[in-house]
Amino acid sequence: MSKRIPRLRTESSLSLKVGHWFEAQATGWGLVVLPLVLGALLTAALLKWFSG
Structure with a gap:
């Protein structure tokens, strides 16, 4: 009988x-969400910078 090795999820x-x-x-x-969050933070910072 072979035992199944549990996989780490x-x-x-x-x-x-x-x-x-x-x-x-x-x-x-x-890993996919990280660039999206960084892009949103950068966009918000640039909008704040240029709006005065």
């Missing part, structure tokens, strides 16, 4: 810290 996670400049950790779908 990797959960998706995203950790983002912007203060003291930038730190990000992502796994799973967090």
Whole structure:
């Protein structure tokens, strides 16, 4: 009888810290979401900068 080896399931996670400049950790779908979050933060910063 063969035993099945349990597979480790990797959960998706995203950790983002912007203060003291930038730190990000992502796994799973967090790798896809990370550039989207950074793009949104950059867009918001640029809109604030140019709007005065």
